[in-house]
Amino acid sequence: MEDAITLMDVDDDTKGKNVVVESTPDTKATPWVEKYRPHSLADVAAHRDIVDTIDRLTNENKLPHLLLYGPPGTGKTSTILAVARKLYGSQMSNMVLELNASDERGIDIVRQQIQDFSSTRSLTFGVKLPIKLVLLDEADAMTKDAQFALRRVIEKYTKSTRFALICNHVNKIIPALQSRCTRFRFAPLDAVHVRERLKHVIQAERLDVTEDGITALVKLSNGDMRKTLNILQSTHMAYEHLTEEAIYLCTGNPLPKDVEQISYWLLNESFSTSFKRISDMKTRKGLAVVDIIREVTMFVFKISMPPNIRILLINDLADIEYRLTFGCNDKLQLGSLISTFARARAALVAAAK
Known part of the structure; x- marks a missing residue:
């Protein structure tokens, strides 16, 4: 050379x-x-x-x-x-x-x-x-x-x-x-590689982690190995037994079952009922509205609805998340979230007719 x-x-x-x-x-x-x-x-x-x-x-x-x-x-x-x-x-x-x-x-x-x-x-x-x-x-x-x-x-x-x-x-x-x-x-890591490396660390540190805890770590990492290990270490400092619930509580992310419950309220309950129940859960579990919106957006991709309504709903959710990043009032944006689903629900009913 x-x-x-x-x-x-x-x-x-x-x-x-x-x-x-x-x-x-x-x-x-x-x-x-x-x-x-x-x-x-x-x-x-x-x-x-x-x-x-x-x-x-x-x-x-x-x-x-x-x-x-x-x-x-x-x-x-x-x-x-x-x-x-x-x-x-x-x-x-x-x-x-x-x-x-x-x-x-x-x-x-x-x-x-x-x-x-x-x-x-x-x-x-x-x-x-x-x-x-x-x-x-x-x-x-x-x-x-x-x-x-x-x-x-x-x-x-x-x-x-x-x-x-x-x-x-x-x-x-x-x-x-x-x-x-x-x-x-360098693309985000595949879940297989994250899980493999995660199990190596768990074994080396002799941690007590359940299988659903490992699944939660892989899901929350989004292909970021650094984030995975940081969550694992911080949760280990707070809990001896690392379960799915412990990991979600430590990170402040809503549990999958909580996301399903919130989505059910948004799709089926009235504005006042949804607002009260989501606010109560948010306060009780220390959730952030922006995290709720991100998880609900992912849930929208899983449920069956006409593509045009799905696109409008996702765009509205993105607008709410964008406003929250600039420090807009949480209560106002939670109200916007519920209103967005109310409009989507009305569109679904109209499409069914």
């Missing part, structure tokens, strides 16, 4: 802020998302096609600049850190610069830290690839000026440095950067 590089100047004032340092495995105080983060490419739970492709490129010393994108908790950062461990081993702290662009998003970070790191020459004792690696997490948070500056740095230092950009929204990365990287999309 190129001649081996021989020397590297390491700044002493980094204070461990931007350089990847292998953490010592800790015990009870360690968040499980870090404790059970994959340490090798073989440990990555899903996206085997992507992982195998990157693994093959590293074995052949053909690693390109990478752009890994997709929803949170799908293994983007874990994959590239596993690649770095494989490439550099004990030299990882000297050969890898890790930055989080959501904290350091301006043009100065590109002109100073990234350019300084890329321009210095590196020790190559015991590493498989004689080039350095810059990991830029949350790259979609970078300003446009910073991204254009990064493009020039990538062009200038391609012979000595590889860049790995990680982001959630690829459309926020300028085309000039996208075209210089090999792109890999």
Whole structure:
């Protein structure tokens, strides 16, 4: 690929802020998302096609600049850190610069830290690839000026440095950067992979989790492994026996049976009765209206109704959820929810005639 590089100047004032340092495995105080983060490419739970492709490129010393994108908790950062461990081993702290662009998003970070790191020459004792690696997490948070500056740095230092950009929204990365990287999309994890990894953690931590509890964790995660482990750990702190109810109570999400009950009231009861009963359940169980609306929206997809009425109902529910995100009054929006179903119910009756 190129001649081996021989020397590297390491700044002493980094204070461990931007350089990847292998953490010592800790015990009870360690968040499980870090404790059970994959340490090798073989440990990555899903996206085997992507992982195998990157693994093959590293074995052949053909690693390109990478752009890994997709929803949170799908293994983007874990994959590239596993690649770095494989490439550099004990030299990882000297050969890898890790930055989080959501904290350091301006043009100065590109002109100073990234350019300084890329321009210095590196020790190559015991590493498989004689080039350095810059990991830029949350790259979609970078300003446009910073991204254009990064493009020039990538062009200038391609012979000595590889860049790995990680982001959630690829459309926020300028085309000039996208075209210089090999792109890999990390989709939400399949329920099978989430369940498999979840059972591994449960066994390792010797937790008492029921089967319906595992199903609830998988459902609430929506393919986000980080979210799954955070819910599992927080529920374990509150309950010894982890059931479906305990998990839903800990997260504040309405239970499936509660969603069915609320949907029944919305479809069958009068405005005043529905408002009173839903308000009572909301207060008693500490539910948020926005969570009720999200779950009811999912329930709407399951019930039988004409497509045009379903579309109108879902659009109205989306409008209510949107208003709630801007801090609109909960009681008013709960009233809007009930009114929306009253209109849908009237439309269903009219369609039946």
